Amino acid sequence: MKLAVSGGMVGDYEELLRPALRMPWCIRFCPDRAALLAELGDADAVVTMSWAAGMPPAPHLRLLQLPGAGLDAVDLAAVPPTATVCNVYEHEIGIGEYVLATMLEKEIGLARLQAEIRADDWRSSLFCGGTPHGELFGKTLGIVGYGRIGRETAKRAKAFGLKVVAATRSPEKRDEQVDEIVGMAQLPQVLARADYLLIACPLSAETRGLIDRAAFAAMRRSAVLINVARGPVVDEDALYEACRDRLIAGAVIDVWYNYPKGGARIEPPSKHPLKHLDNVLMTPHVSGVSGGLLRRRWSLIANNLNRLAAGQPLLNVVRAPLSAP
């Protein structure tokens, strides 16, 4: 059986994949899109994050395995009807850690403290009349979209003595880690109460631009927005204005509006100069990208390939096949 693996975001993780396969697979690691498209004609399985109308026929395809969670780059109507579409998660642990890391950095400011004491300067110490840093204890974390990421973050946040309130499409799925959970219609209540507002919902027609000017206006001026979902859930213009004009205290942005294309390494992540604002903590879409993530994901992908070869049910199915191969 033949597997084609898209490069780029997926990477060339042969050393994680091959030892876990129980059957011999012919594996093509494709460094670019053209190479992937050239392999579709006889591929039984493809690992890629994107599928669009107009791609070459893939008549034997039985598994389109996404190496990530998000379906936003997949046109399901264009996927061959013989194929099952599966995704993987496993990023919720790394993202939960990242979210707490950024909240703690906002409270404590390790970067600044370290720069000072490396210059033998104790100005921030109480010995020298410095101002105390902040604390998470007792604050409120609002979460928009209470799925895997929301739950892993809430679990950690509760251990810090944070109150957790969430707005979600499925408020009946409450658990012990959330203090209050409401439907999306009650989002304004969450916006008004959050000291930290975590965006952790999928990008969809309903959520595109969900955090707009009105949402920022509803937030506390002391609040910090954290986006680890997809950039466009937060309106790009409204985000810049809210941070620039201090309508909120600041933002943590890991997901963006522009991404590098065609092998480039340099690309402004937004059309606005967020990078010139000192109240924005920026990272290049890495929140969930930990070594542990890749080990867990490729283990699950290998498991699915083994199941496909053995005729067993697949894991993490997001679309069943529409017709037999």
Place this chain on the structure above:
Amino acid sequence: MKLAVSGGMVGDYEELLRPALRMPWCIRFCPDRAALLAELGDADAVVTMSWAAGMPPAPHLRLLQLPGAGLDAVDLAAVPPTATVCNVYEHEIGIGEYVLATMLEKEIGLARLQAEIRADDWRSSLFCGGTPHGELFGKTLGIVGYGRIGRETAKRAKAFGLKVVAATRSPEKRDEQVDEIVGMAQLPQVLARADYLLIACPLSAETRGLIDRAAFAAMRRSAVLINVARGPVVDEDALYEACRDRLIAGAVIDVWYNYPKGGARIEPPSKHPLKHLDNVLMTPHVSGVSGGLLRRRWSLIANNLNRLAAGQPLLNVVRAPLSAP
């Protein structure tokens, strides 16, 4: 009744103290040591971190209230026998937050990621072949000294999926947040297993230099040492050598060997150039110094002053009076 409050580390927190007092107190905020010593003759209570032999008599002293936890600057034999000595804690929440913040910074490296993307550079992104960052999940936190700080840190660490092992003088005081707890004689077992080793014991004759060359040699080369206790629990020379020669992966140091004196703001915190090592995360003794800490501490100090005035039992007594006033 008269209260003298030492400046410097304590600060001039009249706005936190005075509204909480139920009786009229004459309060002297003393900007320096000489001013404090001049007030001892008729003081009923003193708030200061240090008491030494040779200080002027304080014949009316009934309360020596430390505004912090550590007794290392107090010569108990020199404290007037009429005085009760009390301390305060409340720093364990801030320190627990700081410890997790530094562990997460060691794993994720927000400072570096941010510098890159502020230059529009995506080199650390998977899109550009970047290397994944680390994860706390599944690692082992060793704690030396399992008191208030150890417990608050362990509570947070468990929520991150860390295994927690502790060495303490009182291993019978185990709780649900620690996976294993051993006596100090079994410290080498903890050293050998810890991915992160948190020093959270008091400084005493037994713990001075506890983490010496032999201790560093017993640690994993991938381990990170975190000291939030007192500098000299870790041997200064051995620390520098271990970090410089990468006997361990790195260190987080908040407590030091030299402190600013006499109003100075610039003072090298160590005789060794730790500041030139990129594997040392340094901060100026701020781990527990949060706004919440000061509110909680001064609330407790006011409570003790109210109790003293009302003849009620004092809180956090570390030495009862030796004779009646």
